[in-house]
Amino acid sequence: MRASVTTGAFIFASVLAATSLFIHADSNTSVSEQDVSKVLAVSNDVAYGEYLAGECASCHATTAVSGSNVPVIQGASSEHIAQALLEYRNGIRDNSTMRNVVSALGDEEIAALAHYFAQQTK
Amino acid sequence: MKKMNRRTFNSLMGLGAASLLSPSMVMAQGKPKVVIIGGGAGGATVARYLAKDGAGAIDVTLIENSKTYTTCFFSNLYVGDVRNFDSITHSYDSLAAMDGLSVVHDMATGIDRDAKTVTVAGGAKIPYDRLVVSPGIDLIYDSVPGYSESAAEIAPHAWQGGPQTELLKAKLDALENGQNIVMVAPPNPYRCPPGPYERVSMMAHTLKTRGFTDSTITILDTKPKFSKQGLFTEGWEANYPGVVEWLPPEIHGGILNVDAAAGTVETDLDTFEGSLLNVIPAQRAGAIASTAGLTNDSGFCPIEAGSMRSTVDENVFVIGDASIAGAMPKSGFSANSQAKVAAMNIRGDLLDARVFPARYANTCWSLISPENGVKVGAQYEAGEDGKIVATSKFISQAGEEASVRSATYQESIGWYDSITSDMFGA
Numbered sequence: 163m164r165a166s167v168t169t170g171a172f173i174f175a176s177v178l179a180a181t182s183l184f185i186h187a188d189s190n191t192s193v194s195e196q197d198v199s200k201v202l203a204v205s206n207d208v209a210y211g212e213y214l215a216g217e218c219a220s221c222h223a224t225t226a227v228s229g230s231n232v233p234v235i236q237g238a239s240s241e242h243i244a245q246a247l248l249e250y251r252n253g254i255r256d257n258s259t260m261r262n263v264v265s266a267l268g269d270e271e272i273a274a275l276a277h278y279f280a281q282q283t284k
Numbered sequence: 285m286k287k288m289n290r291r292t293f294n295s296l297m298g299l300g301a302a303s304l305l306s307p308s309m310v311m312a313q314g315k316p317k318v319v320i321i322g323g324g325a326g327g328a329t330v331a332r333y334l335a336k337d338g339a340g341a342i343d344v345t346l347i348e349n350s351k352t353y354t355t356c357f358f359s360n361l362y363v364g365d366v367r368n369f370d371s372i373t374h375s376y377d378s379l380a381a382m383d384g385l386s387v388v389h390d391m392a393t394g395i396d397r398d399a400k401t402v403t404v405a406g407g408a409k410i411p412y413d414r415l416v417v418s419p420g421i422d423l424i425y426d427s428v429p430g431y432s433e434s435a436a437e438i439a440p441h442a443w444q445g446g447p448q449t450e451l452l453k454a455k456l457d458a459l460e461n462g463q464n465i466v467m468v469a470p471p472n473p474y475r476c477p478p479g480p481y482e483r484v485s486m487m488a489h490t491l492k493t494r495g496f497t498d499s500t501i502t503i504l505d506t507k508p509k510f511s512k513q514g515l516f517t518e519g520w521e522a523n524y525p526g527v528v529e530w531l532p533p534e535i536h537g538g539i540l541n542v543d544a545a546a547g548t549v550e551t552d553l554d555t556f557e558g559s560l561l562n563v564i565p566a567q568r569a570g571a572i573a574s575t576a577g578l579t580n581d582s583g584f585c586p587i588e589a590g591s592m593r594s595t596v597d598e599n600v601f602v603i604g605d606a607s608i609a610g611a612m613p614k615s616g617f618s619a620n621s622q623a624k625v626a627a628m629n630i631r632g633d634l635l636d637a638r639v640f641p642a643r644y645a646n647t648c649w650s651l652i653s654p655e656n657g658v659k660v661g662a663q664y665e666a667g668e669d670g671k672i673v674a675t676s677k678f679i680s681q682a683g684e685e686a687s688v689r690s691a692t693y694q695e696s697i698g699w700y701d702s703i704t705s706d707m708f709g710a
């Protein structure tokens with residue numbers, strides 16, 4: 163048998179590089195009702211929300227999928243969506259997939275998405 | 285259901301006949317026309333988003349050669365007996381039932397970019413105002429010495445969904461204990477960077493389930509490193525010790541010849557024998573893209589990072605594997621994401637709809653053993669240098685708890701159903 167070759171070091175280096183992008187100064191502080199309503203007031207641009215929601219549709223089905231842990235978010239209240247997204251952003255919720263999604267969303271995007279999803283029927 | 289079939293049938297009849305004046309075509313006159321070539325991860329998504337968001341204001345024609353689409357994504361899970369073939373095969377019926385959307389099952393053979401028409405094998409010329417090209421990849425068979433399209437009937441690549449996937453699975457199921465598998469892994473760029481290594485994991489899982497302790501899998505790679513390498517290597521050692529051996533070019537010295545009939549791959553180092561050879565050659569954009577002059581020397585199509593518009597022709601968009609999408613890997617997720625940016629820009633062109641700054645995303649999940657999933661993903665935007673660049677990335681960590689790995693696998697289950705309904709509307 164020939165020896166197998168690994169380049170584990172390469173992968174570890176990229177893991178470190180990727181992880182450092184998630185370290186935020188405001189991590190792990192709770193998200194209050196006021197924080198949520200402040201963000202929701204930033205934008206009511208549902209058309210923008212609809213465009214942004216295209217990304218969400220790649221993972222979030224409109225009806226529950228058996229065996230999946232991706233929750234249905236259609237028709238959830240705007241407060242619930244905004245609160246959850248803010249919690250991914252500040253690290254209270256630590257799912258790496260959603261933290262990556264949220265890294266590209268500012269307050270305006272979160273508000274637009276929350277208003278859009280709240281308008282959808284379950 | 286009846287309605288859908290009639291719609292597909294009408295459009296076929298209309299286009300097959302000498303005149304284009306079928307009733308649906310007359311009604312469509314005056315509306316802007318979008319033609320899409322290829323009904324895969326990119327093309328099906330564009331078709332659905334244009335029909336959905338255009339609310340019938342655009343006349344959309346999707347040209348797809350096959351009557352059904354078998355996803356390459358999750359095809360490795362089929363190889364590993366984790367999914368069945370039906371669960372990865374989808375119909376175009378729901379798309380064809382959408383208002384303003386016709387599905388033409390035929391091969392696009394030519395694009396006249398001056399006349400703005402697409403010719404299909406049946407002979408009809410279909411006019412467009414905007415064209416979307418999403419034909420996926422073609423395999424460069426002779427990039428592997430001795431390999432050819434006919435050799436692929438014995439030594440499958442299974443890098444395009446459908447019959448090739450079934451052939452690979454049948455060959456795997458026919459193996460006996462002590463018989464070996466040899467994979468030739470492709471050079472960059474190719475569709476689904478972690479795909480070959482997920483496939484090896486799923487083949488190793490099948491050997492393990494059958495109790496084949498004397499069979500091995502050798503990967504003869506054409507590149508010195510690969511996607512999620514640390515995670516795969518760790519997973520193979522933990523789950524399939526002594527089964528998987530990965531040899532980069534600096535060890536095997538180069539692939540000299542594949543003899544599919546004899547079941548051998550000759551390298552500088554040694555001649556490897558396998559009862560199952562899985563040869564994945566180098567890739568380029570689907571042929572129609574180069575026929576139409578949309579490719580550059582790389583064999584893929586340059587695009588504008590902010591819109592997926594071809595840099596060669598402003599009326600044409602190229603998405604998915606056929607495009608040169610900067611930092612984005614060639615994946616179904618990427619193609620689906622690019623499709624939405626293209627659809628928005630096409631509605632901007634034709635209907636004056638609002639156009640927002642492009643954002644793209646990708647996540648690739650891979651299954652190492654049942655319930656043991658890993659992932660890598662990123663967000664992207666148009667960079668200042670005119671290329672698509674990553675704005676943030678993440679990857680699973682080595683040594684994660686089983687519960688984390690199983691949650692990662694469950695995400696991929698949700699994603700599979702979501703993306704396929706996002707493509708096909710069902």
Ligand SMILES: Cc1cc2nc3c(=O)[nH]c(=O)nc-3n(C[C@H](O)[C@H](O)[C@H](O)COP(=O)(O)OP(=O)(O)OC[C@H]3O[C@@H](n4cnc5c(N)ncnc54)[C@H](O)[C@@H]3O)c2cc1C
Pocket residue numbers: 321322323324325326327347348349350353355356357358359360390391392393418419420421442443444475476479480483570571572603604605606614615616617618619647648649
């Ligand atoms: C083993 C394997 C595993 C994979 N796993 C994943 C995964 O887990 N996640 C992921 O995101 N991606 C995965 N992928 C990659 C994914 O399948 C591709 O990146 C994706 O399908 C690309 O989409 P596309 O629209 O560019 O091409 P395709 O999906 O290939 O669609 C192209 C379509 O165009 C049609 N076509 C081509 N030329 C013509 C013509 N001239 N006329 C008419 N029709 C034409 C073809 O029939 C085909 O249906 C995997 C790939 C493989 C091989």
